[in-house]
Amino acid sequence: MEKQDQLLMKKQNKNLVLEIIKNQSPISRMEIAKITGMSPTSITRIVNELHLQGFVKETELVTSGVGRKAVLLDVCDDVFFTIGVEIDKFIIKIGIVNYVGEIVELRRIPRLESESYFETLEKVNMNLKELIEKNRIPHQRIIGIGVGLPGFIDNQNGVVKVSDQLKWKNVNLAEDLKQLTAFEVMIDNELKMKIVAEDFKGSAKNSHHAVLVGIGSGIGSAMILNGEIYRGDSNNAGEIGHTVINPTGNVCNCGKIGCLATYISEGAIVGDARKVKEIDSILDVFEAYRNGESWAHNLMDRTTTYIALAVSNILCLYNPEMIILSGDTIERLPEIKQPIEQKCDLYIWEPLKERVKIVYSQLGEHGVVLGAAIQIQNLLLDLE
Structure with a gap:
């Protein structure tokens, strides 16, 4: 058991050192020792192992104070x-x-x-x-x-x-x-994968409690709570598209009546638009909105209202520090950002409104x- 504990600690130390080099490169062995509290000898041994495995390389020399130059370390981005x-x-x-x-x-x-x-x-x-x-x-x-x-x-x-x-x-x-x-x-x-990317290098970086809402062919959300993806019992946490908002409303693909998706998804918007005008796709709705056609404004006004209501409900349930809005609808019609924000200001409970940040995905189509x-x-x- 003692040997297993030692092997586990060695493995954890190795992963820690690699993570530090990955996130703070270029960095010297001495700086890593200070950050980790490990001895310079241990750091040298670990770095040598990582170098042999192809994860780490030495970069340029820089002057460190007076006298000797410190060799800096970086990761090899093409190791795999x-x-x-x-x-x-x-x-x-x-x-x-x-x-x-x-x-x-x-x-x-x-x-x-x-x-x-x-x-x-x-x-x-x-x-x-x-x-x-x-x-x-x-x-x-x-x-x-x-x-x-x-x-x-x-x-x-x-x-x-x-x-x-x-x-x-x-x-x-x-x-x-x-x-x-x-x-x-x-x-x-897809949204759980997207919030992993947002947590890695997007809007949710350094945030411990964040919710991403995706609005496009459907609507859903994904959550980072306490720094981890929150999945629920069967990986379905965040499926807000199938929350019922109108029990006498539209029929959803899932078989229920009045799901949120039947009011916000692009398919639902197109279906309602065709009751008024012959169109080919959601892009025609967006063009009509930009041209000031009243039917398109009414449809998108309804859409932004339900988006704001969804944001308000998420905030009451999970109290995240940040909500990230993303998806094709917002990316292809950025003009609706302002109406969404105005309606969020109207619907969000006052104590939550003071602290939460509502932001937009920085990753665009690369997120998933x-x-x-x-x-x-x-x-x-x-x-x-």
């Missing part, structure tokens, strides 16, 4: 890579992400609403192979694939229980994609891909 994949209703995004969380290349592939589950997987596999070959990345340096997609996802078993947008039900996505690609695969809800790649790195990177 992960793949982030976003699968949405009409688009697939695939990104190669290096060790420090930089997207080496991002590819967007159209997805047909009519294409089958296996056609989508083949499309992912083919484009993934092309990207790897194009960037000349050895397969042994790719440690896994992370996938973010909408719906009820059993992340522990790699199963898509239900995805209304993709029309998938009870599919073994992680195993099927692993069979095609020969890489380890992790899947999760980056978060999925970071999450698979977190799950699979295990330094011995």
Whole structure:
């Protein structure tokens, strides 16, 4: 037992040193020793091990006070890579992400609403192979694939229980994609992956309690509480799209009446817009809104009202320090930011309004891909 405890401590120390170098590079061995409280001898031993494994390199010399120059340490960003994949209703995004969380290349592939589950997987596999070959990345340096997609996802078993947008039900996505690609695969809800990215390098960085709200083909949320993703009992925490706001309202794809998604999702907006005018897509609604057409203003006024109500309810339930608004609707129609903020000011309970920050995603279309790649790195990177 004592030997196991010693091995665990060595492993934890090694991970700690690597994390410090990753986040504070370039940094000297002496600075790491001061931060960790470990002896310079221990730091030298750990750094030598990390160097041999290809994680750490020495960089330029700098003068440290008078006399000797200190050798600075940095991480090797190409020691390994992960793949982030976003699968949405009409688009697939695939990104190669290096060790420090930089997207080496991002590819967007159209997805047909009519294409089958296996056609989508083949499309992912083919484009993934092309990207790897194009960037000349050895397969042994790719440690896994992370996938973010909408719906009820059993992340522990790699199963898509239900995805209304993709029309998938009870599919073994992680195993099927692993069979095609020969890489380890992790899947999760797209918004949970997006908030991982926001926590890593976006609006939620350094925040212990944050909620991300995604508004687009559907509406949902994801939460970081006490610095960790809050999943609930079955990974469904945050599924605000299926909270009932009008029991005599519209019929939802889930079979219930009056779900929030039936008033805010782009499909719901388009459906109501077609009662007034012949349009092709949500972009036509946005154009009509910009042109001052009253029906479009009425629709988007209703949408911003329900968004503000959703924000108000989230604040009362979870009391986060920050709410991040994201998604295609806001990115493609940024003019609605001001109406949302005005209505949030109207509906949010006064004691909560004083402290909460309402901000917008800084990551745009990269969020899900980056978060999925970071999450698979977190799950699979295990330094011995």
